[in-house]
Structure formats: structure tokens, C-alpha cells
Amino acid sequence: MAERDLEVQAKRELEPEKEKTVPGKYYVPYTDIYENSDALVVVMEMPGVEKKDISVNLEKNELTIEGHIDFEKYKNLKPVYTEYNVGHFSRSFRLSSEIDQERIEANVANGVLSLRLPKVEESQPKKIKIA
Amino acid sequence: MANTLSNPFDPLLGLQRALDTAMSSDWFGVGTSSRGSFPPINVFQDEGGYVVVAELPGVARDDIDVKIHKNQVRLVGKKTRDYGEGVSVHRREREIGHFDRTLTTPFQIDVDEVKAEYRDGVLALHVPPAESEKPRSISVQ
Secondary structure, three states: OOOOEOEOOOOEEOOOOOOOOOOOOEEEOOEEEEEOOOEEEEEEEOOOEEEEEEEEEEEOOEEEEEEEEOHHHHOOOEEEEOOOOOOEEEEEEEOOOOEOHHHOEEEEEOOEEEEEEEEOHHHOOOOOOOO | OOOOOOOOOHHHHHHHHHHHHHHHOOOOOOOOOOEOEOOOEEEEEEOOEEEEEEEOOOOOHHHEEEEEEOOEEEEEEEEOOOOOOOOEEEEEOOOOEEEEEEEEOOOOEOHHHOEEEEEOOEEEEEEOEOHHHOOOOOOOO
């Protein structure tokens, strides 16, 4: 596949089902999700979010990820030209396969969160031998 | 009535409002904007000059090349992803590819004093004006 020139993906503002108690814009992180034989992997772009400011919550089958921006860095900076806004990130997914909550692994690199959600044994595909 | 409560989230709201306002203004003139090019860029001013901030999530430090020339800042690089073989993809929203973007500042840049920081997928360039651009006071005879 030939590599192509990148275009900007405009940030999508979150339209929450329930309003947040704290005012301010939230954005929906661009996400890739893929699956291999033993795990589901969620890859999210959250530029500017430090590892300590990411929270991952899995309740029943609902996975919620939030990433908070540290606005202190923008103190004393006066915007002169802007193309994007900054804000916290938030997104939830309903998972189709059962996840082993104890073995979830999270890794952050260059503003991208990778979450490895291992499937529980029962939901892993099994090969059935035909006698 | 003025809000006298000190709210720790006020800086957030203030910044978001300021960015929105700057986005709808025509500071750099009509029609010369290069909005839509990757990466998106915000330019701030501080006491040392301009601070150019770009969001590059998923771009490795070694894949970013910053070039400064006279009054131009050029960002070149590539964004890649590697999920390995034999995976089934449920959702694909992240884009990958090359980028090459040049920004012109309204002053000559002090090339030796430019500082670049890259953290958590955000590149910040501190771009000070050259000595010759700074105002000088002339003593009146």
C-alpha cells in the first residue's frame, strides 16, 4: 500500500449521554480496535495526555476511557493563531466478548493509549475436531 | 454579577474560549490559511516569542524533522502504525501517512535559540525572534 499524505482529522466534540458535572469541552479520541486470537486491543489517540491522567474503567461489558489534559502548560500563553481546540478525552464502548478484567494491560506511547483486553478462556475460539 | 468563586477549571474554560475566538478570527489574513494540513498547529505568544504547538499522536520522536530557515518553520515526518499480522480489525479511525508543513512567522527567527520539546504526542517549538527584530531604544540628542 502506497503511503499517502496526511490530512487533518477535525476533532469531534463529545456528545455525552449524561452531562458532565464539570464544564468544558470533551473530545472523542480517534480509535482503532482489533482482535487477535486471545485479546481485544483498543488503540486511542490522546495527544497531550500524560499516563497518570488516563483512567480506564470496565463495568459489566462497558469500557470507559478518560484522559485529562493538564492546562497548566498553557498558562501565560496567548493564542495568536489556532487550528484546533484542546480538551479532555472521553469515550465508551460496549464490548462483545468477555474480558478477563484482572489481566488488562495499558501502555502509553507518544500520546497513544494501547489497551490489551485479554478474552476469558470461554470466549476464545476453540477448534472442534470432527471425528 | 461577577463570579468570585475560584474555580480550578476556569483556566480550561478560558483557554477553550480563547482558542475558539482565535479560530474564527482572520489574524493571518483572508485566504492564506493552510487549515486542513496535517499536523494541526496552534501558535501562542509568550514573553520569549512564539510557541508553535502541534498534535502528532502516534508519531515517533525520530520520525519528526523540524527545519528552521529565516522566518519559516517546517515540520516533516511520517505517522505509522503496526498491529502485526493476522488480526481482525473492528474499527479503523486513525490515519497514517506522510506530512510536510511549513509555517511562516512574521519575524526572522533566532535559529540557534529555537527549542523543541516532544511529549505525549505533542510537539512544542519555542521560536524566538532574531536579535535584529527586537525593538531598540534610541537616545534623543
